[in-house]
Amino acid sequence: MKKWSLALIIMLTFTLLAGCGQDKYAAQAINEDVDVCVVCNMQVKDDAFATQIVTKDGKSLKFDDLGCMYVWKNENGTDDIGKDYVRDYNDKEWIEVSKATYVYDASLRTPMAYGVVSFKDKAAAEAFVAEQGIGQVLSSDELASHAWEQNQDMKHDHEHGGHGDHEDAPGDDHHEDEHEGTHEMHHDASDDANQQ
Numbered sequence: 001m002k003k004w005s006l007a008l009i010i011m012l013t014f015t016l017l018a019g020c021g022q023d024k025y026a027a028q029a030i031n032e033d034v035d036v037c038v039v040c041n042m043q044v045k046d047d048a049f050a051t052q053i054v055t056k057d058g059k060s061l062k063f064d065d066l067g068c069m070y071v072w073k074n075e076n077g078t079d080d081i082g083k084d085y086v087r088d089y090n091d092k093e094w095i096e097v098s099k100a101t102y103v104y105d106a107s108l109r110t111p112m113a114y115g116v117v118s119f120k121d122k123a124a125a126e127a128f129v130a131e132q133g134i135g136q137v138l139s140s141d142e143l144a145s146h147a148w149e150q151n152q153d154m155k156h157d158h159e160h161g162g163h164g165d166h167e168d169a170p171g172d173d174h175h176e177d178e179h180e181g182t183h184e185m186h187h188d189a190s191d192d193a194n195q196q
Contacts, residue, residue: 025082027052027094028060039068040112048089048118049111051097056082066102067114070148086118089128093120101125102143103135106151113154116146 035044044050044062051069053061057080063069066086073081084097101122108115119125122137129135138146 024058025054027054027083027085028062030062035062037062037064037068037112039063039071040065042111045111046092048087048092051084051086051118053084054082055080058082065110065112065114066116066118067110067112067148067150070143070146074148088120088124089117090119090124095120097143098140100140102138102140103128104138104146105132105135106149107134108132109154113151114148115151115154116143 030044030046030050032043032046036042037044038061042064044064049065051063051066053063053069053072055061061072063072069084073084085094086097086100087093088095088100095118100118100120101124102116102118103125104116106115108117110116116138117128119128125137129137
């Protein structure tokens with residue numbers, strides 16, 4: 001009986017130690033008062049677009065847009081990354097980048113106009129595309145080879161109007177209805193963040 005108890009204690013100890021090691025790379029909460037994007041220096045909002053990298057030494061690097069995170073990765077490599085996180089668009093839960101599914105469309109409004117939003121599973125991403133009527137579903141592997149180009153018209157609007165409202169880009173009349181949906185999408189995420 002004593003041998004069994006000792007074995008159980010040893011197993012529990014190793015389990016706790018393993019758990020502590022994982023906590024080192026846990027996503028940290030967003031503090032809108034102090035957190036700024038490592039790449040673009042804009043405020044990181046506590047919303048569905050926030051992303052972060054936790055380095056192997058436990059430092060949290062926060063980004064206001066998934067595209068900014070990938071700019072950082074392209075410039076700095078991935079050797080020092082402990083874990084990287086995105087948020088589920090629907091409930092803002094942190095998800096590891098490799099476990100999430102993504103939707104891209106140039107007309108989707110994100111803080112730095114990269115047009116990519118993240119979801120905890122493929123079904124949620126597909127439901128979003130069906131609801132918005134636009135978008136391409138991407139896996140994390142496909143995201144790694146994504147072009148990461150900013151929609152320059154939206155970026156220009158963002159620089160003059162912040163994260164909030166802006167006019168549709170010229171020449172996008174054929175997407176007018178879809179843009180209405182993306183305006184609502186962006187506001188819904190911001191409203192959710194403000195209510196919580």
